[in-house]
Amino acid sequence: MTDNTYWRDLNGYVDGRLDPADASALAERAAREPEVARDIAMLWRLKASLAEHGKTLEAEAPDLPHEAAPSTAPDARRRLSVLSSVALVAGALLLWGLWSDPGQGGLGASGSGWVQAAAEAHRTLSADSLPAMPAGSFLADSVRLEGMVAPDLGAGGLSLAGAQPLRLKGLESPALHLIYRGARGCLVSLAAGPAKAMGTLPAGQSGEVWRSGDLGYLLIAPAMDPERFAALAEATRTIIARAGREDRTTTEKLARSHAESGPCRNV
Amino acid sequence: MARSRRLRLEGYLRSLFVYAYSLSQSREDAADLVQDCALRALSARHAPDDEAAYRAWLFRVVRHLHIDSRRRATREVRRDRAASLGREEANLRLRDESIVNAITVQRGLEKLKPAQREVIALVDMAGFSYEEAAAVLDVPAGTLMSRLHRARRCLLAIVSQDNVYVLEPHRNRRPG
Numbered sequence: 001m002t003d004n005t006y007w008r009d010l011n012g013y014v015d016g017r018l019d020p021a022d023a024s025a026l027a028e029r030a031a032r033e034p035e036v037a038r039d040i041a042m043l044w045r046l047k048a049s050l051a052e053h054g055k056t057l058e059a060e061a062p063d064l065p066h067e068a069a070p071s072t073a074p075d076a077r078r079r080l081s082v083l084s085s086v087a088l089v090a091g092a093l094l095l096w097g098l099w100s101d102p103g104q105g106g107l108g109a110s111g112s113g114w115v116q117a118a119a120e121a122h123r124t125l126s127a128d129s130l131p132a133m134p135a136g137s138f139l140a141d142s143v144r145l146e147g148m149v150a151p152d153l154g155a156g157g158l159s160l161a162g163a164q165p166l167r168l169k170g171l172e173s174p175a176l177h178l179i180y181r182g183a184r185g186c187l188v189s190l191a192a193g194p195a196k197a198m199g200t201l202p203a204g205q206s207g208e209v210w211r212s213g214d215l216g217y218l219l220i221a222p223a224m225d226p227e228r229f230a231a232l233a234e235a236t237r238t239i240i241a242r243a244g245r246e247d248r249t250t251t252e253k254l255a256r257s258h259a260e261s262g263p264c265r266n267v
Numbered sequence: 268m269a270r271s272r273r274l275r276l277e278g279y280l281r282s283l284f285v286y287a288y289s290l291s292q293s294r295e296d297a298a299d300l301v302q303d304c305a306l307r308a309l310s311a312r313h314a315p316d317d318e319a320a321y322r323a324w325l326f327r328v329v330r331h332l333h334i335d336s337r338r339r340a341t342r343e344v345r346r347d348r349a350a351s352l353g354r355e356e357a358n359l360r361l362r363d364e365s366i367v368n369a370i371t372v373q374r375g376l377e378k379l380k381p382a383q384r385e386v387i388a389l390v391d392m393a394g395f396s397y398e399e400a401a402a403v404l405d406v407p408a409g410t411l412m413s414r415l416h417r418a419r420r421c422l423l424a425i426v427s428q429d430n431v432y433v434l435e436p437h438r439n440r441r442p443g
């Protein structure tokens with residue numbers, strides 16, 4: 001089977017377009033060969049992510065024009081579309097319960113900084129109640145921070161599972177709280193926000209806090225084995241500092257610390 | 268009559284917007300395309316009665332409007348920066364399926380060739396069958412399938428190459 005034929009069959013399989021005999025043969029092959037199973041899982045995940053992204057975009061669709069007359073001014077329509085986008089963002093933040101609401105997630109503690117708010121948000125996390133993972137366009141449009149790096153921690157067995165803005169009274173730009181989940185259920189929070197408004201971790205709370213340019217970062221995973229957390233913190237700082245340049249050493253360290261550690265205590 | 272036309276059209280506005288965005292890569296342009304399409308659909312003398320044909324017709328209207336607007340444009344923004352990535356498909360080996368997430372998908376879509384982005388938008392985001400998407404694009408179903416599977420492979424190749432995701436600087440828009 002050529003590479004092209006292989007991928008054509010995989011696509012047909014995930015789209016339900018293979019005939020039953022070919023689908024059955026491919027399923028049997030996937031059961032025998034982990035690489036085939038992995039490629040199929042990857043395509044499923046890609047399709048699911050695309051569908052999710054489509055749903056997010058759909059929410060920004062404009063309303064029908066009030067009249068069918070083709071005299072609607074393009075500029076007016078453009079303004080309407082911008083307004084609907086703004087409303088969408090505000091609506092999504094309200095849904096998250098984090099829009100300037102001091103009663104939610106401990107975010108009203110003016111002066112205590114977003115690091116404390118992020119630590120409190122992590123404390124209330126559970127595997128069943130992660131904030132919804134918005135599509136990248138939403139993140140980019142609503143809470144993006146200049147220079148912010150959201151690292152891929154996949155080598156450490158962690159994948160991005162949720163994201164939410166952290167708003168504090170008096171803080172012009174929101175901090176961003178990313179939640180990573182491990183294959184064994186471990187929850188890790190990475191938060192970033194303006195360095196000048198970081199504040200400090202609450203007494204007795206462990207975590208890695210550092211600055212990179214105008215941004216501050218917090219990495220927190222109190223349930224994680226301390227040695228693994230130290231390796232994770234070092235890798236995260238390195239990846240962020242290198243801002244995208246390939247670093248095989250860091251990736252290998254991350255993978256090794258994951259392989260040699262036990263599951264988190266929150267599992 | 269006008270009310271029933273509006274009700275019928277409203278059911279497709281969202282998926283039309285997703286498709287329009289995949290073509291234009293701009294929310295404002297996508298909204299304009301959808302509203303122009305809506306105006307055309309509401310004032311059309313003849314629209315297909317069959318629902319599947321009506322949906323395909325709407326998508327073709329958006330597609331033609333986009334093509335027309337590109338022809339009129341004095342400057343064309345080229346977004347096929349990842350064209351060269353397609354040549355690397357043969358060496359595709361992904362480290363971990365967890366790299367595919369919403370952020371990487373969004374960034375990957377931006378890097379696809381427009382024709383690849385379009386076929387993915389129709390099949391994976393708007394839910395068209397191979398045959399329906401082929402009808403919108405006016406290509407044979409076999410061509411559609413080849414284009415789709417190349418587009419998905421290219422998208423996977425793109426997202427597999429990023430190790431970090433930098434959120435772009437804030438420009439003009441702020442939340443509510």
